[in-house]
Amino acid sequence: MRLVAEQNGEILVVRAMEDRIDAACAIQFKDRMREITQDNCPRVVLDMARVAFLDSSGLGAVVAVMKALAPDRRLELSGLTANVQKVFRLTRMDSVFVIHAEVPDGLRHAG
Amino acid sequence: MRLVAEQNGEILVVRAMEDRIDAACAIQFKDRMREITQDNCPRVVLDMARVAFLDSSGLGAVVAVMKALAPDRRLELSGLTANVQKVFRLTRMDSVFVIHAEVPDGLRHAG
Amino acid sequence: MACMAYPSAAHLCAQVVIPADPLAVREGLKALFDTILLRSLPEDRRGTAEIVLAEALNNIVEHAYARHSGDIEITLDLRGPDLVCRILDSGLPMPKETLPEGRLIARADVSNLPEGGFGWFLIRALSRDLDYRRVGGRNLLSFRLNTQQAMV
Amino acid sequence: MACMAYPSAAHLCAQVVIPADPLAVREGLKALFDTILLRSLPEDRRGTAEIVLAEALNNIVEHAYARHSGDIEITLDLRGPDLVCRILDSGLPMPKETLPEGRLIARADVSNLPEGGFGWFLIRALSRDLDYRRVGGRNLLSFRLNTQQAMV
Numbered sequence: 050m051r052l053v054a055e056q057n058g059e060i061l062v063v064r065a066m067e068d069r070i071d072a073a074c075a076i077q078f079k080d081r082m083r084e085i086t087q088d089n090c091p092r093v094v095l096d097m098a099r100v101a102f103l104d105s106s107g108l109g110a111v112v113a114v115m116k117a118l119a120p121d122r123r124l125e126l127s128g129l130t131a132n133v134q135k136v137f138r139l140t141r142m143d144s145v146f147v148i149h150a151e152v153p154d155g156l157r158h159a160g
Numbered sequence: 161m162r163l164v165a166e167q168n169g170e171i172l173v174v175r176a177m178e179d180r181i182d183a184a185c186a187i188q189f190k191d192r193m194r195e196i197t198q199d200n201c202p203r204v205v206l207d208m209a210r211v212a213f214l215d216s217s218g219l220g221a222v223v224a225v226m227k228a229l230a231p232d233r234r235l236e237l238s239g240l241t242a243n244v245q246k247v248f249r250l251t252r253m254d255s256v257f258v259i260h261a262e263v264p265d266g267l268r269h270a271g
Numbered sequence: 272m273a274c275m276a277y278p279s280a281a282h283l284c285a286q287v288v289i290p291a292d293p294l295a296v297r298e299g300l301k302a303l304f305d306t307i308l309l310r311s312l313p314e315d316r317r318g319t320a321e322i323v324l325a326e327a328l329n330n331i332v333e334h335a336y337a338r339h340s341g342d343i344e345i346t347l348d349l350r351g352p353d354l355v356c357r358i359l360d361s362g363l364p365m366p367k368e369t370l371p372e373g374r375l376i377a378r379a380d381v382s383n384l385p386e387g388g389f390g391w392f393l394i395r396a397l398s399r400d401l402d403y404r405r406v407g408g409r410n411l412l413s414f415r416l417n418t419q420q421a422m423v
Numbered sequence: 424m425a426c427m428a429y430p431s432a433a434h435l436c437a438q439v440v441i442p443a444d445p446l447a448v449r450e451g452l453k454a455l456f457d458t459i460l461l462r463s464l465p466e467d468r469r470g471t472a473e474i475v476l477a478e479a480l481n482n483i484v485e486h487a488y489a490r491h492s493g494d495i496e497i498t499l500d501l502r503g504p505d506l507v508c509r510i511l512d513s514g515l516p517m518p519k520e521t522l523p524e525g526r527l528i529a530r531a532d533v534s535n536l537p538e539g540g541f542g543w544f545l546i547r548a549l550s551r552d553l554d555y556r557r558v559g560g561r562n563l564l565s566f567r568l569n570t571q572q573a574m575v
């Protein structure tokens with residue numbers, strides 16, 4: 050599970066580099082996210098622009114990461130691809146997360 | 161079973177206009193050939209350039225037509241497509257018939 | 272010949288057999304979605320099919336084969352506008368031999384958000400004619416997916 | 424992820440069910456050969472497949488269903504370089520429940536040329552692993568066709 054993190058002021062952008070977050074790697078994803086977000090950065094943005102597929106295990110892992118950051122810190126999402134968006138919408142999780150179309154302004158150079 | 165016959169001197173050219181001579185039309189083919197070849201033309205050429213498929217019933221019908229013409233008259237074939245040729249070759253019937261690549265010379269305008 | 276008395280409808284299918292294991296599920300889905308059968312579907316229908324199949328397969332790996340290993344056979348039939356999906360496994364039967372309900376549990380606060388239980392909800396939301404039965408000591412799960420018009 | 428531990432081979436198949444009748448055979452073959460499965464074969468392999476399938480189906484119509492009507496189910500599976508063909512019918516069993524030999528009868532003179540009996544010869548000449556068995560009161564004929572290299 051390759052995740053690339055980049056700090057930018059008070060925002061930590063984590064880019065998921067795999068094309069799937071599924072049952073085969075959900076636990077690995079959760080563990081790596083936990084390591085990466087140990088430093089106290091108030092906002093964490095998970096950029097999923099490269100993730101073409103997310104199943105319910107992957108969704109569960111993203112929810113778990115959000116819960117681990119709460120209540121002090123927030124997990125925001127960006128770059129949801131069509132099929133990933135569908136899973137968030139159907140499960141109503143799109144109303145639980147702050148979802149950006151792209152990595153928030155001023156961070157786009159961080160690619 | 162559409163067959164188009166054209167007399168040219170002592171040769172009768174019969175063009176099979178269907179793309180298949182198979183079990184569904186073999187008997188019809190045999191009957192129509194018998195009607196068409198009733199006039200006493202010494203050579204009969206069956207042009208099969210439009211026939212993409214011939215099964216063993218179709219082959220049996222062609223053999224039956226030849227036998228009906230023998231011993232006084234001959235059935236020749238022309239324009240065998242690849243798949244029809246394969247059936248003649250495998251069953252050794254290519255050695256029994258006179259097979260022309262095209263309708264014999266001087267008859268090509270008859271199309 | 273103009274005879275069209277028998278408009279026999281041939282249908283295409285694709286099949287794969289995988290061991291019950293999360294990586295095999297991933298590879299099996301990849302193999303299926305690489306076939307011309309699935310490559311012929313519109314992009315969003317492919318996406319939906321992958322979600323539903325992945326959820327069904329993950330459940331089998333996790334629950335039906337919780338105590339032993341075995342194979343899963345997936346057969347997809349393209350019948351007119353529908354992709355008919357059949358999944359066979361030799362694992363434990365479904366509890367009470369019935370399909371789980373798969374309701375979405377609404378939670379007000381973040382600390383109570385569910386981290387699982389979305390599987391059957393997604394399968395039910397995206398498929399039609401969902402059916403489960405025990406046949407010859409095996410689990411047969413079947414459902415239909417629309418391959419043409421985007422419904423979601 | 425680089426894990427390729429499970430190179431699950433998905434295979435494509437095509438299926439059609441037809442009434443046992445010469446025109447239905449023709450239409451059923453047309454439907455099968457119009458599927459992307461068969462359109463993906465090289466031209467001469469398509470041709471060979473059509474000969475073998477037509478001969479097998481014609482025999483069933485003529486002999487197995489000589490006394491009553493019924494259906495024929497044809498399933499084609501693309502397995503690696505082979506097209507695995509299975510044909511099921513509910514007609515009379517094969518005489519002695521064995522496959523006819525299908526020898527080519529050589530004749531010297533035209534008046535003795537055979538007008539039939541080429542069917543099994545062609546099937547045997549063009550297929551591999553030809554097998555016949557009676558299963559559940561039905562005839563199951565199966566064989567493999569090479570889809571890649573021209574052998575004939």
Ligand SMILES: Nc1ncnc2c1ncn2[C@@H]1O[C@H](COP(=O)(O)OP(=O)(O)O)[C@@H](O)[C@H]1O
Pocket residue numbers: 105330331333334335363364365366371373387388389390391392410
């Ligand atoms: N193939 C199966 N065989 C037996 N039980 C199953 C099977 N699939 C699911 N279950 C049952 O369904 C439930 C799982 O539902 P699901 O919505 O997918 O949640 P989860 O995310 O926990 O897998 C469990 O309670 C389990 O008992």
Ligand SMILES: Nc1ncnc2c1ncn2[C@@H]1O[C@H](COP(=O)(O)OP(=O)(O)O)[C@@H](O)[C@H]1O
Pocket residue numbers: 216482483485486487514515516517518523525539540541542543544562
């Ligand atoms: N499906 C079948 N069921 C029963 N008998 C069959 C079947 N197919 C073929 N036969 C037998 O095979 C022989 C037909 O062989 P074939 O070489 O095709 O010649 P033909 O051109 O007469 O059909 C017959 O003797 C028939 O008894």
